[in-house]
Amino acid sequence: MKIPFSPPRIDEITIEEVKDTLLSGWITTGPKTQLFEQKLASYLGIDHVVCLNSATAGLQLIMHYLGIKEGDEVIVPSYTYCATANVVVQRGAKPVMVDINRDDFNINPQKVKEAINSNTKAIIAVDIAGFPCDYNSLIEIIQSPEILKLHTPNNSNQEKLGRIALISDAAHSIGANYKGVKTGNQADMSSFSFHAVKNLTTAEGGAVAFNLPKQFDTKKIKQLFKTLSLHGQTKDALSKNKAGGWEYDVVHAGYKCNMTDIQAAIGLVELNRYKETLEKREHIFRLYDTLLKDEEWAILPTYMNSDCTSSFHLYMLRIKDSKLEQRNTIIEKMAERGIAVNVHYKPLPLLSLYKSLNFNMENYPQALENYTHQISLPVYYNLSDDQVKFVAKNLNEVVEEVLA
Numbered sequence: 001m002k003i004p005f006s007p008p009r010i011d012e013i014t015i016e017e018v019k020d021t022l023l024s025g026w027i028t029t030g031p032k033t034q035l036f037e038q039k040l041a042s043y044l045g046i047d048h049v050v051c052l053n054s055a056t057a058g059l060q061l062i063m064h065y066l067g068i069k070e071g072d073e074v075i076v077p078s079y080t081y082c083a084t085a086n087v088v089v090q091r092g093a094k095p096v097m098v099d100i101n102r103d104d105f106n107i108n109p110q111k112v113k114e115a116i117n118s119n120t121k122a123i124i125a126v127d128i129a130g131f132p133c134d135y136n137s138l139i140e141i142i143q144s145p146e147i148l149k150l151h152t153p154n155n156s157n158q159e160k161l162g163r164i165a166l167i168s169d170a171a172h173s174i175g176a177n178y179k180g181v182k183t184g185n186q187a188d189m190s191s192f193s194f195h196a197v198k199n200l201t202t203a204e205g206g207a208v209a210f211n212l213p214k215q216f217d218t219k220k221i222k223q224l225f226k227t228l229s230l231h232g233q234t235k236d237a238l239s240k241n242k243a244g245g246w247e248y249d250v251v252h253a254g255y256k257c258n259m260t261d262i263q264a265a266i267g268l269v270e271l272n273r274y275k276e277t278l279e280k281r282e283h284i285f286r287l288y289d290t291l292l293k294d295e296e297w298a299i300l301p302t303y304m305n306s307d308c309t310s311s312f313h314l315y316m317l318r319i320k321d322s323k324l325e326q327r328n329t330i331i332e333k334m335a336e337r338g339i340a341v342n343v344h345y346k347p348l349p350l351l352s353l354y355k356s357l358n359f360n361m362e363n364y365p366q367a368l369e370n371y372t373h374q375i376s377l378p379v380y381y382n383l384s385d386d387q388v389k390f391v392a393k394n395l396n397e398v399v400e401e402v403l404a
């Protein structure tokens with residue numbers, strides 16, 4: 001039996017919807033992207049959502065909008081995918097990394113508080129594995145009088161906000177719940193990913209959900225993001241394509257990161273059946289729990305508590321007492337048995353780029369500890385109960401062999 005890590009769910013329904021787009025005569029940003037944006041907004045319970053070609057592009061536009069620049073600091077977790085911090089480095093600003101919580105791998109609010117100074121312009125929290133961060137604590141911190149006193153805006157958007165911006169890298173967490181409300185409704189702006197390995201895919205893709213305070217006109221900001229995603233040009237390709245509609249202007253040195261209707265077609269199918277996707281993923285998580293809960297070596301992941309429900313993106317297991325080499329051997333031996341398991345993530349201070357920027361892993365003991373033991377198990381829609389049992393059985397054998 002060969003078990004991949006997370007193949008996408010592509011079937012006749014997806015193929016038909018993409019075919020419909022291909023044959024429609026309109027393949028780039030157009031009616032399907034617009035429809036997907038509306039459906040996403042209604043799913044999230046948010047007024048305005050803009051679709052882009054990735055979550056990274058979303059974070060880049062957010063950094064642009066906030067005017068993050070050299071001399072600014074943006075707080076990020078040390079334990080995340082590189083994109084969260086890369087977008088800060090790209091602006092010439094300084095990512096300030098903080099350590100994580102032991103149980104859920106999310107950013108530690110107390111460490112965030114300690115890292116804030118008058119250069120801090122934003123926090124990018126990441127809902128690791130799809131489990132929402134402690135947003136209330138983060139909001140309380142950025143709104144507390146002692147932290148507000150430190151706020152030093154250096155452009156009109158920062159001034160209008162009047163405090164540190166709270167941004168969510170929600171790449172994993174579409175459909176997750178925080179105190180009864182979907183993710184996308186807690187931070188000022190949230191960026192979701194629809195990359196091929198994510199819960200809801202468009203092959204490549206992403207979306208930004210706006211939840212800025214009421215002094216912001218989010219409808220206008222959505223339009224600004226649209227324009228920024230298409231070179232800063234005032235008219236999109238669809239309107240320009242209409243006979244006689246050639247005239248346009250360029251008002252920003254924009255980016256090129258729009259979503260195409262081919263991507264949106266996949267997304268429309270995915271979103272339409274996303275409830276079923278989440279139910280299946282939850283079922284797999286619970287089955288892994290049942291199969292592993294009595295194993296002495298297993299630290300099961302946190303994916304639900306009284307406040308939060310995960311989007312069940314990654315089953316982030318830990319192997320108690322394993323050394324780094326043992327964890328790596330377990331992954332190799334699983335691969336020999338035809339089972340793809342994974343590590344999420346290599347903490348940023350271990351990456352050459354961040355080493356060269358003087359980040360030192362010793363300063364993030366919890367991230368290092370969690371990483372040393374971490375292993376993610378396959379979760380995808382077409383994974384059967386028998387396959388889940390096969391993964392758990394093989395893992396048990398391999399762990400006992402390696403830790404013996």
Ligand SMILES: *Cc1c(COP(=O)(O)O)cnc(C)c1O
Nearest residue numbers: 054055056081083171193195206
């Ligand atoms: C996948 C991922 C991203 C990047 O998403 P893209 O859509 O590929 O740009 C960012 N942050 C985290 C935590 C991710 O896992």
